[in-house]
Amino acid sequence: MQIPIYNPRPQYDALREELEAAATQLLASGAYVLGPTVERFEQAVAEHLGCRHAIGVNSGTDALIIALAAAGVGPGDEVVTSPFTFFASAEAISLVGATPRFADIDPETFNVTAATLEAACTPRTKGLLPVHIFGQGVDMEAVRALAEQRQLVVIEDVAQAFGARQGERYLGALGDAGAHSFYPTKNLGGFGDGGMITTDDDALAEKCRLLRLHGSNRRDHHSMIGYNSRLDAMQAALLQVKLPHVAGWNRERQAIAATYDQLLGDCPAVTCPPVAAHGEHIYHQYTVRIGNGARDAVQQALQSQGIGSMIYYSVPVHRQPVYAALQASCPIAEQACSEVLSLPMWPGMGQERIAQVAESLRAAL
Ligand SMILES: *Cc1c(COP(=O)(O)O)cnc(C)c1O
Numbered sequence: 001m002q003i004p005i006y007n008p009r010p011q012y013d014a015l016r017e018e019l020e021a022a023a024t025q026l027l028a029s030g031a032y033v034l035g036p037t038v039e040r041f042e043q044a045v046a047e048h049l050g051c052r053h054a055i056g057v058n059s060g061t062d063a064l065i066i067a068l069a070a071a072g073v074g075p076g077d078e079v080v081t082s083p084f085t086f087f088a089s090a091e092a093i094s095l096v097g098a099t100p101r102f103a104d105i106d107p108e109t110f111n112v113t114a115a116t117l118e119a120a121c122t123p124r125t126k127g128l129l130p131v132h133i134f135g136q137g138v139d140m141e142a143v144r145a146l147a148e149q150r151q152l153v154v155i156e157d158v159a160q161a162f163g164a165r166q167g168e169r170y171l172g173a174l175g176d177a178g179a180h181s182f183y184p185t186k187n188l189g190g191f192g193d194g195g196m197i198t199t200d201d202d203a204l205a206e207k208c209r210l211l212r213l214h215g216s217n218r219r220d221h222h223s224m225i226g227y228n229s230r231l232d233a234m235q236a237a238l239l240q241v242k243l244p245h246v247a248g249w250n251r252e253r254q255a256i257a258a259t260y261d262q263l264l265g266d267c268p269a270v271t272c273p274p275v276a277a278h279g280e281h282i283y284h285q286y287t288v289r290i291g292n293g294a295r296d297a298v299q300q301a302l303q304s305q306g307i308g309s310m311i312y313y314s315v316p317v318h319r320q321p322v323y324a325a326l327q328a329s330c331p332i333a334e335q336a337c338s339e340v341l342s343l344p345m346w347p348g349m350g351q352e353r354i355a356q357v358a359e360s361l362r363a364a365l
Contacts, residue, residue, distance in 0.1 A: 060181025
């Protein structure tokens with residue numbers, strides 16, 4: 001049995017008629033970029049996540065860039081983020097002309113903490129960019145307290161955590177702005193690239209709307225230098241169909257994780273992900289640690305049995321060639337990179353596949 005690390009097909013199969021009807025309707029509408037279909041989806045996301053504004057953009061990367069630019073982050077500023085994330089979290093900081101600084105992670109959650117963020121702050125720090133890695137939230141109450149004390153803006157990278165609650169609210173509604181991704185493998189995955197900025201701040205939302213559209217809010221009038229970063233109406237139409245199901249899919253991910261926990265919990269060579277300390281964990285990835293230098297051999301053994309797995313992340317961002325000159329030191333992130341392995345995780349994968357993955361992993365060890 002071949003088991004890929006991710007497979008979006010069951011979601012498509014379950015909603016096929018609705019998705020195809022939405023696509024056909026959109027094709028006939030003649031309005032393919034922004035417009036009423038995107039506005040309707042923006043409103044639905046804002047309602048779903050309980051925030052005042054949602055602004056659709058091209059990608060999660062652009063959501064980060066535009067949120068940072070709208071918050072006034074630019075040349076001379078520093079923004080503190082995680083080294084244990086997809087490259088785009090730091091790249092966005094560089095693309096607005098600022099410099100990333102890297103806060104080491106907590107060894108259990110793989111997330112930055114208010115304490116590690118604070119340790120990386122300098123007098124030039126203008127903002128914090130916590131990443132809710134693998135679908136588990138950074139402790140935002142503590143991050144907000146730090147931001148208030150030091151007068152910093154907070155942009156949440158929610159690319160891996162759409163629909164995760166923390167306390168009474170959703171991630172992405174806890175900082176000054178949240179940046180979401182609808183890349184096909186994300187918890188709310190589209191059929192191409194797409195992203196969204198969420199915020200409660202009216203002025204910030206207005207700036208994001210300007211920036212995604214060449215700094216313009218009416219034809220032939222440009223008040224800022226902006227970007228071309230509009231959300232396609234086709235993505236909005238298809239995501240609108242998927243949105244009501246994302247909570248159920250996230251619960252299914254939690255059930256799959258609980259089964260993995262049960263099947264692997266007594267295995268001394270494997271460290272299962274921790275039970276969420278701050279709100280819920282929606283398992284964008286189910287990521288275990290395999291120590292003693294055995295990780296790569298285990299991955300190969302799984303591969304030979306047809307079981308997909310991925311190393312998120314094999315190189316921490318601060319060790320990427322482009323950031324090596326910053327000479328950041330994050331030993332906990334570095335160790336994590338040598339031990340982590342993400343296992344197959346997708347709604348619809350079913351008990352049999354979960355058991356097969358666990359059995360093969362035990363055999364490989
Ligand atoms: C996927 C991802 C992004 C970028 O999103 P795109 O839509 O691919 O541009 C940013 N940060 C994290 C943590 C991600 O996982």
